[in-house]
Amino acid sequence: MTNQKKWAKNKHIVQELVRRSVKTQYRNSVLGVLWSVLNPLLNMLVMWLVFSQIFGKNDPVYPVYLLTGNILFQALRSATEGSLTCLVNNRGLITKVKLDNFLFPLSSTLSSLVNFGFSFISLIIIMFFMQVIGGYQLFGFQILAVVLMLPAFLLFEYGISLFLSVLYVFFRDIKHLYRVFLTLWTYLTPVFYKIEAIDSSSAVYSILKLNPMYYYLTYFRDCVYNMNYLGQGVPSWKVLGLLYLCGVVFFLVGFAVYKGLNKKVISYV
Amino acid sequence: MGQNNNDYLLKIEDLDMQFKIPALKINTLKERVVNLFKGKKIKAKTLQVLENINCEIKKGESLGVIGHNGAGKSTLLKLVAGIYSPTAGKIDLKGSVVLLNLGAGFDMEANAEENIYLNGAILGFSRKEMKKRFNSIIEFSELQDFIKMPLKNYSSGMISRLGFAIAIDVHPDLLLVDEVLSVGDANFQKKCIEKIKALKESGVSFMFVSHNIQQVKNLCEKTLWIENSKVMGYGSSQEICDKYLEYCNNKKN
Numbered sequence: 001m002t003n004q005k006k007w008a009k010n011k012h013i014v015q016e017l018v019r020r021s022v023k024t025q026y027r028n029s030v031l032g033v034l035w036s037v038l039n040p041l042l043n044m045l046v047m048w049l050v051f052s053q054i055f056g057k058n059d060p061v062y063p064v065y066l067l068t069g070n071i072l073f074q075a076l077r078s079a080t081e082g083s084l085t086c087l088v089n090n091r092g093l094i095t096k097v098k099l100d101n102f103l104f105p106l107s108s109t110l111s112s113l114v115n116f117g118f119s120f121i122s123l124i125i126i127m128f129f130m131q132v133i134g135g136y137q138l139f140g141f142q143i144l145a146v147v148l149m150l151p152a153f154l155l156f157e158y159g160i161s162l163f164l165s166v167l168y169v170f171f172r173d174i175k176h177l178y179r180v181f182l183t184l185w186t187y188l189t190p191v192f193y194k195i196e197a198i199d200s201s202s203a204v205y206s207i208l209k210l211n212p213m214y215y216y217l218t219y220f221r222d223c224v225y226n227m228n229y230l231g232q233g234v235p236s237w238k239v240l241g242l243l244y245l246c247g248v249v250f251f252l253v254g255f256a257v258y259k260g261l262n263k264k265v266i267s268y269v
Numbered sequence: 270m271g272q273n274n275n276d277y278l279l280k281i282e283d284l285d286m287q288f289k290i291p292a293l294k295i296n297t298l299k300e301r302v303v304n305l306f307k308g309k310k311i312k313a314k315t316l317q318v319l320e321n322i323n324c325e326i327k328k329g330e331s332l333g334v335i336g337h338n339g340a341g342k343s344t345l346l347k348l349v350a351g352i353y354s355p356t357a358g359k360i361d362l363k364g365s366v367v368l369l370n371l372g373a374g375f376d377m378e379a380n381a382e383e384n385i386y387l388n389g390a391i392l393g394f395s396r397k398e399m400k401k402r403f404n405s406i407i408e409f410s411e412l413q414d415f416i417k418m419p420l421k422n423y424s425s426g427m428i429s430r431l432g433f434a435i436a437i438d439v440h441p442d443l444l445l446v447d448e449v450l451s452v453g454d455a456n457f458q459k460k461c462i463e464k465i466k467a468l469k470e471s472g473v474s475f476m477f478v479s480h481n482i483q484q485v486k487n488l489c490e491k492t493l494w495i496e497n498s499k500v501m502g503y504g505s506s507q508e509i510c511d512k513y514l515e516y517c518n519n520k521k522n
Contacts, residue, residue: 020387
């Protein structure tokens with residue numbers, strides 16, 4: 001098969017797999033895809049009730065802060081958790097038809113992007129409310145800069161996804177380990193608290209600064225809502241460069257692990 | 270051979286296939302670590318599935334593959350389809366190939382419609398192209414009333430109908446058929462065999478794994494008989510099939 005044909009074939013497969021995963025998520029629910037918009041909203045509401053007096057005292061637009069953190073981290077969580085089991089779950093395809101195994105984590109990553117798109121709608125809704133009712137000027141042109149970070153973020157997610165998906169074939173218990181790791185990771189990312197609240201000389205602070213998600217989230221927040229107005233930063237090219245560097249490194253490591261183990265996958269899956 | 274050297278569609282040379290099977294299957298991190306401390310070495314057993322297979326299929330010609338269960342027939346088809354890569358030897362295929370075995374490329378949670386698109390994508394066709402073929406596939410499979418039903422509720426006969434209908438609609442150069450006709454009912458089997466004959470006339474080659482010796486005799490010019498991973502016979506279907514039946518009878522007595 002020529003390379004061009006191969007690419008076309010892989011594109012069709014990924015399209016079908018993404019369509020399948022987005023569809024099956026909501027197959028048996030009345031509200032259907034609307035859940036993707038409602039879910040982050042409800043989630044945010046719960047967290048807002050709990051945390052607004054603890055972490056959000058000085059932030060007039062704390063709901064927006066929460067929601068931005070939640071939906072970005074949720075994208076990472078669903079992409080990587082979905083990828084973890086994807087090769088094993090699709091063993092029916094892997095052992096019976098010829099196709100490239102890297103397509104499964106790829107489609108899991110891309111379906112999380114689709115869901116991220118839906119969640120973004122809920123973010124826009126909340127921002128709109130805050131602007132109209134609260135009178136905060138949140139919208140600005142810099143929101144378009146979100147598009148710039150997406151490829152870097154996808155590479156980052158895909159790298160982790162590739163790594164986890166092949167590893168899971170050989171070590172089925174990393175599912176539990178990864179869940180614990182994700183919880184830890186959530187707490188080590190300023191999703192609902194502010195990094196300013198942490199003592200900058202503490203060990204936690206230095207770990208936080210080493211966490212790639214911190215930078216993805218910071219850039220994301222800087223883009224999404226007009227922080228100028230609240231006396232905070234604007235999206236910086238320097239951070240964006242860092243995001244791409246990080247994305248590429250994670251992808252390369254993930255792909256190397258995948259390459260190394262992929263040949264054995266078919267007999268272990 | 271001389272001038273005819275190049276008009277084969279598939280050529281298999283000195284093919285060997287081994288599976289490495291660990292004596293005890295370890296697939297968790299915990300077990301790995303425990304074993305490391307115990308100092309146990311995990312020995313892998315090597316299983317010879319195919320040994321020194323040689324055969325050839327010319328364009329428009331069909332090859333039957335017979336032998337007892339576990340002889341290595343399905344593995345051979347999977348090798349030709351490119352799902353496994355051989356331990357040693359060469360498989361030279363000049364054209365497109367589709368492997369048809371029960372439930373291949375299907376998602377049991379999805380319905381027939383979704384599976385036609387998924388399966389089509391795996392075979393290299395876009396949704397748009399598959400839409401054009403959709404009606405003829407459904408018509409051939411006679412599953413009009415079950416389009417929206419998840420495949421997990423299908424009978425094995427219905428699944429094989431769907432698989433067969435898709436595979437014949439995409440016209441590969443070589444169609445590998447692994448035991449799928451045997452689960453269909455008599456009417457559908459007859460319909461399939463007629464379709465296979467028509468496809469053969471239009472230049473499609475087949476490779477059949479079947480336990481229905483009469484069918485192999487009827488449809489294939491040549492037959493490959495595998496027993497215990499080795500070739501027991503290769504040649505004209507008439508001759509090889511008779512030998513095989515004789516062998517089976519002798520074994521019984």
